[in-house]
Amino acid sequence: MFxxxxxxxxxxxxxxxxxxxxxxxxxxLIWGTILAGMRVSPVPVMRAFGTAYVNTVRNIPLxxxxxxxxxxxxQTLNVALAGDTITTTNFRLAILGFVLYTSTFVCESLRSGIxxxxxxxxxxxxxxGLGFGQVLRMIVLPQAFRSVIGPLTSxxxxxxxxxxxxxxxxxxxxxxxxxxxxxxxxxxxxxVFMTFAMxxxxxxxxxxxxxxxxxxxxxxxx
Amino acid sequence: xxxxxxxxxGASTATPPMIKAASVDKYFGDLHVLKNxxxxxxxxxxxxxxxxxxxxxxxxxxxxxxxEPVDSGTIEVDGEPLPAEGKAxxxxxxxxxxxxxxxxxxxxxxxxxxxxxxxVKVRKVSQSEARxxxxxLLERVGIADQADKYPAQLSxxxxxxxxxxRALAMKPKVMLFDEPxxxxxxxxxxxxxDTMTSLADEGMTMVVVTHEMGFARRAAHRVxxxxxxxxxEDSTPGDFFSDPxxxxxxxxxxxxxTH
Ligand SMILES: Nc1ncnc2c1ncn2[C@@H]1O[C@H](COP(=O)(O)OP(=O)(O)O)[C@@H](O)[C@H]1O
Ligand SMILES: [Mg+2]
Numbered sequence: 001m002f003x004x005x006x007x008x009x010x011x012x013x014x015x016x017x018x019x020x021x022x023x024x025x026x027x028x029l030i031w032g033t034i035l036a037g038m039r040v041s042p043v044p045v046m047r048a049f050g051t052a053y054v055n056t057v058r059n060i061p062l063x064x065x066x067x068x069x070x071x072x073x074x075q076t077l078n079v080a081l082a083g084d085t086i087t088t089t090n091f092r093l094a095i096l097g098f099v100l101y102t103s104t105f106v107c108e109s110l111r112s113g114i115x116x117x118x119x120x121x122x123x124x125x126x127x128x129g130l131g132f133g134q135v136l137r138m139i140v141l142p143q144a145f146r147s148v149i150g151p152l153t154s155x156x157x158x159x160x161x162x163x164x165x166x167x168x169x170x171x172x173x174x175x176x177x178x179x180x181x182x183x184x185x186x187x188x189x190x191x192v193f194m195t196f197a198m199x200x201x202x203x204x205x206x207x208x209x210x211x212x213x214x215x216x217x218x219x220x221x222x
Numbered sequence: 223x224x225x226x227x228x229x230x231x232g233a234s235t236a237t238p239p240m241i242k243a244a245s246v247d248k249y250f251g252d253l254h255v256l257k258n259x260x261x262x263x264x265x266x267x268x269x270x271x272x273x274x275x276x277x278x279x280x281x282x283x284x285x286x287x288x289x290e291p292v293d294s295g296t297i298e299v300d301g302e303p304l305p306a307e308g309k310a311x312x313x314x315x316x317x318x319x320x321x322x323x324x325x326x327x328x329x330x331x332x333x334x335x336x337x338x339x340x341x342v343k344v345r346k347v348s349q350s351e352a353r354x355x356x357x358x359l360l361e362r363v364g365i366a367d368q369a370d371k372y373p374a375q376l377s378x379x380x381x382x383x384x385x386x387x388r389a390l391a392m393k394p395k396v397m398l399f400d401e402p403x404x405x406x407x408x409x410x411x412x413x414x415x416d417t418m419t420s421l422a423d424e425g426m427t428m429v430v431v432t433h434e435m436g437f438a439r440r441a442a443h444r445v446x447x448x449x450x451x452x453x454x455e456d457s458t459p460g461d462f463f464s465d466p467x468x469x470x471x472x473x474x475x476x477x478x479x480t481h
Contacts, residue, residue, distance in 0.1 A: 129316030
């Protein structure tokens with residue numbers, strides 16, 4: 001019944017999805033944390049930038065961002081991110097787009113976490129002579145992360161599914177292969193759908209379980 | 223023989239007061255919370271600041287390490303004017319210990335980590351040396367056996383003593399206490415006051431905002447009474463309690479001492 005699968009590299013396509021997700025997740029966590037730092041910074045210019053960035057980028061459809069990466073950055077400005085073939089270039093541009101977009105959600109989750117940390121602790125840290133960056137890094141963010149593991153899990157799961165948008169600029173991830181198979185294997189469309197839906201569930205379920213466990217552990221330790 | 227040693231130039235060689243505030247004003251919007259404050263605290267002095275709620279006691283305390291910037295006037299700590307935000311300010315804050323009403327221990331760090339953080343990150347003391355000092359301080363405030371617990375696992379009194387140890391670990395020149403016992407259950411007030419009293423006996427310069435009149439009588443060298451952002455009385459505890467000069471102070475004492 002699943003014979004048709006042997007003709008396609010389904011695992012390979014999902015492997016691209018995994019790579020897109022992992023690189024984008026790492027980038028989004030880093031850039032999102034920096035954005036959150038800007039949004040709570042005492043420097044007005046940084047706060048203004050952080051706020052403007054989040055409110056703009058968060059409200060642009062992801063598809064537009066991904067297309068803009070390809071059309072705007074690559075084809076117009078010739079930014080190829082050191083990719084030597086069109087495949088690697090698009091792969092990297094897609095990651096950049098996911099990072100720019102997903103980081104806004106990471107930032108906003110973190111910011112709500114930062115608000116749960118009593119200001120008194122930050123004041124006590126400043127009173128010890130720690131600078132703003134140190135207070136953020138050592139006192140505020142570690143506690144903020146712990147309190148937003150749940151929301152961050154949702155952001156990462158959404159990211160995993162959002163990577164399908166990369167197909168619009170030809171990145172050969174799972175959903176691109178799915179479209180191809182739907183055309184070629186029209187008699188087993190149901191099975192094709194099921195295969196890919198299962199694939200995504202298999203990818204995202206462990207993320208939720210793992211981070212759920214991390215959250216539980218973090219909650220005990222304080 | 224330099225001219226500094228004699229006559230008018232003498233100010234530069236005399237030890238400066240530990241804290242000096244001159245013509246300090248502070249507003250929150252339209253609210254004038256510190257009005258032309260002039261005080262000098264010599265080193266080794268224990269000053270208790272009394273006054274009704276909202277009179278500006280906390281703001282004064284916080285202004286001394288610039289957690290709250292003032293609008294005009296100058297504040298000096300050990301002869302150094304408070305620097306603007308930045309590295310120099312951080313260095314000054316490291317020399318000024320602060321103890322808060324709400325303890326403000328770092329919830330995700332163990333008690334001993336709370337105490338070692340400042341020395342390691344600000345004073346660049348080695349981790350092992352910081353730990354040794356921290357354990358001595360925890361011993362001194364009587365909670366060495368709680369060193370590896372987290373703040374939430376301690377009683378309020380123990381948390382506040384840990385907070386005092388955390389501040390002392392920086393080897394501060396002066397300690398500020400903003401109502402250190404106000405958030406404590408009554409049975410825990412004494413243990414914290416005892417810690418503070420022994421610190422006073424060792425010669426620490428202290429500014430203590432408190433409603434504990436017993437502590438003011440026993441440990442303070444000087445009482446400042448504030449009302450509406452002004453220092454209304456500045457006297458010894460003996461004089462202040464037996465013979466308050468102003469109606470506001472009489473009224474305040476009447477309310478405090480009758481309940
Ligand atoms: N961050 C702030 N913003 C606005 N008003 C404040 C702030 N902090 C304190 N105040 C006001 O300033 C006055 C003095 O406050 P505070 O110094 O805390 O008094 P105290 O410690 O003597 O009770 C009060 O009226 C208080 O409401
Ligand atoms: Mg107060």
